[in-house]
Amino acid sequence: MKIHSINIPHGLCLAPLAGVSDRAFRVISKDHGAEYMCSEMVSAAAICYGDKKTPKLCEFGDDEMPLALQLFGSRPDFVSEAARRISDGSLADYVKIPAAIDINMGCPVRKIVSNGEGSALMRDIPLAAKIVSETVKAVNLPVTVKIRAGFDEENKNAPEMAKALEAAGAAMICVHGRTRSQMYSGKADLKVIAAVKNAVKIPVVGNGDIFSAEAAKTMFSETGCDGIMIARGAMGNPWIFDELTAFFDGEPYTPPTINEIVGQAMYHLDLMCEFKDEQFAIPEARKIISYYIHDIPGAASVRGLLNQATSKDFMKEVLYTLTI
Numbered sequence: 001m002k003i004h005s006i007n008i009p010h011g012l013c014l015a016p017l018a019g020v021s022d023r024a025f026r027v028i029s030k031d032h033g034a035e036y037m038c039s040e041m042v043s044a045a046a047i048c049y050g051d052k053k054t055p056k057l058c059e060f061g062d063d064e065m066p067l068a069l070q071l072f073g074s075r076p077d078f079v080s081e082a083a084r085r086i087s088d089g090s091l092a093d094y095v096k097i098p099a100a101i102d103i104n105m106g107c108p109v110r111k112i113v114s115n116g117e118g119s120a121l122m123r124d125i126p127l128a129a130k131i132v133s134e135t136v137k138a139v140n141l142p143v144t145v146k147i148r149a150g151f152d153e154e155n156k157n158a159p160e161m162a163k164a165l166e167a168a169g170a171a172m173i174c175v176h177g178r179t180r181s182q183m184y185s186g187k188a189d190l191k192v193i194a195a196v197k198n199a200v201k202i203p204v205v206g207n208g209d210i211f212s213a214e215a216a217k218t219m220f221s222e223t224g225c226d227g228i229m230i231a232r233g234a235m236g237n238p239w240i241f242d243e244l245t246a247f248f249d250g251e252p253y254t255p256p257t258i259n260e261i262v263g264q265a266m267y268h269l270d271l272m273c274e275f276k277d278e279q280f281a282i283p284e285a286r287k288i289i290s291y292y293i294h295d296i297p298g299a300a301s302v303r304g305l306l307n308q309a310t311s312k313d314f315m316k317e318v319l320y321t322l323t324i
Contacts, residue, residue, distance in 0.1 A: 001203050001226040003172045004142045006066045006099050008036045010248050011220075011227025012241055013174075013205055014234060016040055016070045016104070016146070020288065024271035026064045028264070029234055033241035036227075037067045038146075041104050041112075044073035044082035047091075055094035058086065059275075066099035068144060072107060074116040074127070079103060080134040087139040100142040100171070103131060105161075108148070108180045119180035122151045125161050129168040136169035144172040146207075146229075149192040152181040158192050159199040166200045173200065174229050177208040184232075193223040205229050211240070213247035236291025238264065258296055259323050265292035266316055273312050282309060289315065296322050 001011040014021060014029045016038040021029075026037050039060065046054040060067050069086055073079040083101045085091050105128055107118030114120075121128040128145075136143045145165050150156035162173045175196050177188025188208025197204040206225035210216050211233040219228050233240050239256050246253035256264070269289055272281040286307050293299040302318055309315045 001205075003100065003144065003203055006036065006142065008066075008227055010035060010245060011205070011225075012036070012244055013227055013229040014038065014241075015174075015207060015229040015231035016102070017231055017235070018107070018109075019284065020235060022272070022284075023060060023064070023275045024268055025234075025288070026060065026067070027271060028238045028268055029241060030064055032238040033245045034230075034234075034238075035066075036099075037064060038102050038229075039067060039069045039098075041070050041072045041107060042082075044071045044079040045075070047071075047082035047085060048078050055091060058091065058095040060096060060098070062096070068100040068102040069095075069098040070102040070104050070146070072104040072112065072117050073131070074121065076127075076131045076134040079131050080138040083135045083141075083143070084138040087141045098141070100144050101135060101139055102144045102146060102174075103135065104146055106146045106148040106174075106176050106180075108183050113180065119148050119151060122148055122157065122161060122180065123155070125157070125164045128161060129164040132165050132168035132170050142171035143169060144174065145170050146174040146176070148176045148178060148180055149189050150179045152179050155179075156189070156192055159195040162196045162200050162204070166202050170202060172203045172205065174205040174207055177206065190219065190222045193219075193225055197224045197226075203227065207231065213243050213253075216244050216247070236265075236288075236294065257324075261292055261296065262319050262323050265289050265319055268292070269312055269315055269319075278312055282311065282315070285309075285312075285315065289319070293319070293322060298322060 001008045012035045014034040014037040042057050105121040112118035175193045193206045203226040205227040206219045207229040243253045290303050305318045
C-alpha cells in the first residue's frame with residue numbers, strides 16, 4: 001500500500017487509541033513490525049488556542065515514522081489551521097513534522113460526539129468534506145481520514161462519506177466496520193468496508209476485530225482493502241505485528257514465552273516512565289501493563305498488586321514473580 005510517497009509494504013498499521021497509543025506503545029509496536037502509525041487524538045481547537053498541555057500529545061521520535069498525527073474537531077477553520085501549524089514547522093519547538101495529517105471522524109465517545117466531533121461527523125457529510133478540503137488546502141502533507149460504518153444501523157453511510165472525502169482531497173480512508181451506536185460491541189461489518197473500497201480509488205484501510213493472522217487474512221480477502229489497522233489486538237500483544245508479517249511472508253512464527261512477555265511489559269513500563277514523569281506514567285501503566293499478563297497463570301493476583309502500585313520498581317518486582 002502506498003499513500004503518496006509513504007510506502008507501507010504489508011499494509012500493517014497501528015490504530016490511534018486514546019490513552020493507549022502513546023510514544024511508548026508506538027515505539028514497541030514499530031519494533032515488532034508496525035509499518036505505519038497514528039498518534040492519539042489531538043484537539044485542533046486546543047492547538048489553535050495555544051493550550052500548553054496539548055503539544056505533549058503531539059510528540060514523537062524519528063523511530064516512529066512514518067506516523068500520522070491525528071486531529072479531531074468539527075470546525076474546518078480550526079482543523080485546517082492546526083494542521084497548518086503542525087505541517088509548516090510552527091510548532092517545531094515541540095512537534096516534528098509528521099508523514100501525514102489524519103482527521104478523526106470515527107471516535108464514538110459521548111464527550112466527543114456531543115460536541116459534534118468524531119463520529120458525529122458521519123451525520124453531516126458536507127461538513128466532513130469541507131473539513132477535509134480546507135485542511136488539504138492548508139498543508140503539503142497527505143490528509144487521511146478515519147471513519148466508521150455509519151452513525152447507527154439505519155445509517156450505514158460509509159461509502160457515501162468516503163466518496164465525498166475522496167472528492168475533497170483525502171489521500172486515504174480508514175474504515176472501522178462498526179457504527180457509532182455499536183461502540184466496540186458486536187462484530188465489524190466487513191461488507192461495509194468492501195463497499196467503501198468499491199466506491200473510491202484511494203487506498204482503503206480496514207479496521208475492526210483483527211486479533212490474529214487469520215482475522216487479517218479474512219479482512220483482506222473479504223473487503224479487498226489495501227491495508228489493515230490494528231487497535232485492541234495490539235494491546236499487550238505487539239507480537240501481532242510479528243505474527244502478521246510472518247504470515248504474509250510465508251515464514252514460521254513462534255509466540256513469545258512467558259518470560260519474554262514479562263520482559264516486554266517491563267520494557268514498556270520503562271519507556272512510559274522515560275517519556276513521561278514516573279508519577280504520571282504509573283497510573284496509566286497499571287492498565288497498559290495488565291494487558292500483557294492477562295493469560296499468564298497467577299495474573300489475577302498480580303493485577304491486584306499492580307493496581308496499587310505507586311512506583312516503577314514495585315511494578316517490576318511484582319511482574320518478576322510471574323517469570324519461570
